[in-house]
Amino acid sequence: MATVVERPPGSGRWPSLVPYVVLAVGTLPIAVLYAWLLYSSFFLRVEGFTPIGPFTLENWRFLWDPLSVPELRNRPPIIPLTINTFIFATVTSLVGVLISSMAGYAFSRLRFKGRRMMLGGVLLLHSFPSVTLLIALFVVLRTLGLYDKLAGVILVQTAFALPFGIWIMKGFFDNVPWDLEMSALVDGAGRLRTWWRIMLPLVKPGLLALTVLLFVEGWNQFLLPFVFMPSGSQQTLSTLVRGILGEGRFVDYGLLTAVGLYYIAPVLALFVFAQDQLMRIYAGGVKG
Amino acid sequence: MARTEAIALPRERQGAAWWRTNATALLFMGPAMVLVLVFFLAPVVITFVMSFTDLATSTGLSNWQWIGSANYERMFRSQFWFTILGNTLVYVAIVLAFNVVVGLGVALLSLHVEPKAGGVFRALWLLPRISPSVVYALMWTWAAASPPFGMLNYIVAPFGLEPRFWLQSDPWLIVILINGFVGASFGMLILTSAIKAIPEDLFRAARVDGANALQIVRRITLPLVKWPILFVLVYQTMSLFASYEYILLTTNGGPGLYGTETWSVWAFHTALANYYGNLDFAYGAAMSAILVLLGLGISIVLLRVFRFGQLVAEPRVEVD
Numbered sequence: 001m002a003t004v005v006e007r008p009p010g011s012g013r014w015p016s017l018v019p020y021v022v023l024a025v026g027t028l029p030i031a032v033l034y035a036w037l038l039y040s041s042f043f044l045r046v047e048g049f050t051p052i053g054p055f056t057l058e059n060w061r062f063l064w065d066p067l068s069v070p071e072l073r074n075r076p077p078i079i080p081l082t083i084n085t086f087i088f089a090t091v092t093s094l095v096g097v098l099i100s101s102m103a104g105y106a107f108s109r110l111r112f113k114g115r116r117m118m119l120g121g122v123l124l125l126h127s128f129p130s131v132t133l134l135i136a137l138f139v140v141l142r143t144l145g146l147y148d149k150l151a152g153v154i155l156v157q158t159a160f161a162l163p164f165g166i167w168i169m170k171g172f173f174d175n176v177p178w179d180l181e182m183s184a185l186v187d188g189a190g191r192l193r194t195w196w197r198i199m200l201p202l203v204k205p206g207l208l209a210l211t212v213l214l215f216v217e218g219w220n221q222f223l224l225p226f227v228f229m230p231s232g233s234q235q236t237l238s239t240l241v242r243g244i245l246g247e248g249r250f251v252d253y254g255l256l257t258a259v260g261l262y263y264i265a266p267v268l269a270l271f272v273f274a275q276d277q278l279m280r281i282y283a284g285g286v287k288g
Numbered sequence: 289m290a291r292t293e294a295i296a297l298p299r300e301r302q303g304a305a306w307w308r309t310n311a312t313a314l315l316f317m318g319p320a321m322v323l324v325l326v327f328f329l330a331p332v333v334i335t336f337v338m339s340f341t342d343l344a345t346s347t348g349l350s351n352w353q354w355i356g357s358a359n360y361e362r363m364f365r366s367q368f369w370f371t372i373l374g375n376t377l378v379y380v381a382i383v384l385a386f387n388v389v390v391g392l393g394v395a396l397l398s399l400h401v402e403p404k405a406g407g408v409f410r411a412l413w414l415l416p417r418i419s420p421s422v423v424y425a426l427m428w429t430w431a432a433a434s435p436p437f438g439m440l441n442y443i444v445a446p447f448g449l450e451p452r453f454w455l456q457s458d459p460w461l462i463v464i465l466i467n468g469f470v471g472a473s474f475g476m477l478i479l480t481s482a483i484k485a486i487p488e489d490l491f492r493a494a495r496v497d498g499a500n501a502l503q504i505v506r507r508i509t510l511p512l513v514k515w516p517i518l519f520v521l522v523y524q525t526m527s528l529f530a531s532y533e534y535i536l537l538t539t540n541g542g543p544g545l546y547g548t549e550t551w552s553v554w555a556f557h558t559a560l561a562n563y564y565g566n567l568d569f570a571y572g573a574a575m576s577a578i579l580v581l582l583g584l585g586i587s588i589v590l591l592r593v594f595r596f597g598q599l600v601a602e603p604r605v606e607v608d
Contacts, residue, residue: 019400019401020401020405022393022397023394023397023398023401023409026390026393026394027409027412027413029431029465029469030412030413030415030469031412032431032439033424033427033428033431034415034427036427036430036431036439037423037426037427040430046437047436047437048436048437048438048441048442049439049442098319099319099320099323100320102316102317102319102320103316103317103319103320106316106317110309110313110316111309112309112310112312112313112314113310113313115313118317120591121324123591124584124587124588124591125324125587127523127526127586127587127590127591128328128583128584128587129526129527129529129530129531129579129583130328131531131532131552132335132530132552132555132576132579132580132583133327133328133331133332133335133576133580134556134560134576135335135338135555135556135559135560135569135572135573135576136330136331136332136334136335136338136573136576137327137331138559138560138569139334139338139343139349139569140326140327140330140331140334142349143349144326155323155326155327156327158323159323159324159327159328160327162320162323162324163324166320191312191316192312192315195316216418219420220418220419220421222420222421222533222537223421223533223536227560227561237420238420238421238422241420241422241423241426242422242537245422245425245426245429245537246540251429253430253433253437257426257430260422260423260426263420263422263423264419264420264423267418267420271411271414271415271418275411278414278418279410279411279414279477282414282417282477
């Protein structure tokens with residue numbers, strides 16, 4: 001896609017540096033926050049931007065010697081929490097993508113009773129703020145016996161991702177020409193087989209982008225585990241960071257930034273590699 | 289199966305085909321339908337139904353009773369409801385203005401500069417949205433921290449302002465900044481693609497006529513993206529009314545009694561995390577019911593008036 005607003009050549013235009021300066025100044029707070037996160041964990045103490053004392057890995061000792069960190073003594077150990085977070089993110093994204101691509105395919109290719117109404121429903125839920133449902137979901141999970149269980153939170157997170165995922169996947173299937181699928185169907189392959197063998201490989205870029213996006217959302221998720229998994233063993237990294245952060249006014253920023261950086265690192269890595277896909281899927285699907 | 293629709297079949301065979309098509313659709317739609325039913329539709333209904341009961345920790349899930357509209361009466365008799373409504377309106381209005389103005393600004397400027405540089409700036413603005421909320425909140429908590437740690441104190445020092453603990457002294461500033469910087473990316477994304485979709489010829493023609501960049505923005509770009517801007521406004525209004533994650537993670541509704549408590553924080557605190565130990569699910573549900581109603585209403589407006597479907601219908605990533 002060509003940039004539309006070209007830099008205008010010739011006279012009577014903004015001096016070409018002005019937009020850069022305005023953008024840079026406006027973006028500075030974000031840059032500063034992330035820069036601080038990146039280096040603060042490698043010093044015992046950072047005042048403003050000034051590190052006090054030499055470079056150290058002391059803040060990272062929660063990885064090899066967690067018992068020596070007072071803030072962590074009464075908390076579940078970091079490795080199981082990481083595994084929980086990973087399971088949560090992986091399962092929600094894979095199941096979410098699978099279910100979304102099934103329903104997205106149906107919306108794109110099948111004619112069935114109630115299709116219009118259901119599609120309207122998907123769009124309605126797509127913009128509906130699902131966090132308002134947390135109180136009722138508490139009752140639903142309690143009734144189903146899924147309260148305080150990783151499985152329950154996984155189901156809620158997956159369900160919340162569906163309206164967006166279904167809509168995105170429908171868009172990808174809409175873009176695939178009919179011919180290939182037609183010949184498979186004429187050859188006598190069933191719908192399910194056609195979907196799995198012919199269609200899914202054709203929308204691979206979409207599947208990948210949605211998987212990455214849902215993984216990141218699952219990895220980041222805080223409210224659902226916080227509210228629906230209050231007891232220790234199945235918590236995730238977000239509730240750990242929140243736990244240390246919420247302890248009081250005099251927090252150990254060295255430790256917090258180390259744990260925070262440990263937690264955010266996979267997301268930043270994914271963002272660096274899949275930035276264009278993420279940007280486009282966000283822009284097109286209105287996620288937020 | 290697709291072909292059977294095109295061929296005229298005897299009546300009973302048509303019935304069979306109808307069943308087969310719908311059964312196939314059910315197979316594909318089934319899992320999604322179950323999850324949406326249990327975790328979206330049921331909770332909407334439960335929110336409203338529950339708001340007319342006295343369900344709380346003290347009653348348990350089995351001993352509750354119908355109490356009519358008592359929760360709603362209690363809510364509007366509460367001595368705090370007006371403060372909280374005021375907080376909510378201030379919060380929504382200011383963050384909304386920040387989000388839309390900054391989002392539009394970043395979109396315009398990042399498209400004006402070199403494409404590569406513009407992409408980098410947009411990526412930076414997207415960072416808060418893809419970061420875990422607790423880590424993003426941690427960064428702002430640090431920025432607002434009391435001396436000698438927080439960044440804000442070093443920034444205001446040259447202007448002669450006293451160092452302070454911002455979360456206590458100026459909680460609204462922090463609440464607005466933390467939500468503003470994460471929310472602006474929404475408008476940025478929507479408006480960037482809206483501006484990109486404007487035909488190149490219009491800009492070329494304007495430049496040939498001697499229009500400068502500001503004139504082009506005012507006379508061509510803005511009028512053409514007025515609907516997307518309105519869409520961002522409406523969408524963000526709704527999400528802001530419902531949102532509470534970042535407030536929860538920074539001021540937690542404080543300082544003091546209800547300093548930065550908004551309607552959704554109030555509902556959350558009442559039903560899911562209060563200090564008294566008796567979680568008042570039904571009372572909290574009554575508070576949420578108002579937000580759910582607002583969310584449904586605005587969602588319907590988005591669906592009908594803004595043709596939400598068409599707005600988000602374009603392909604996301606090229607399919608080879």
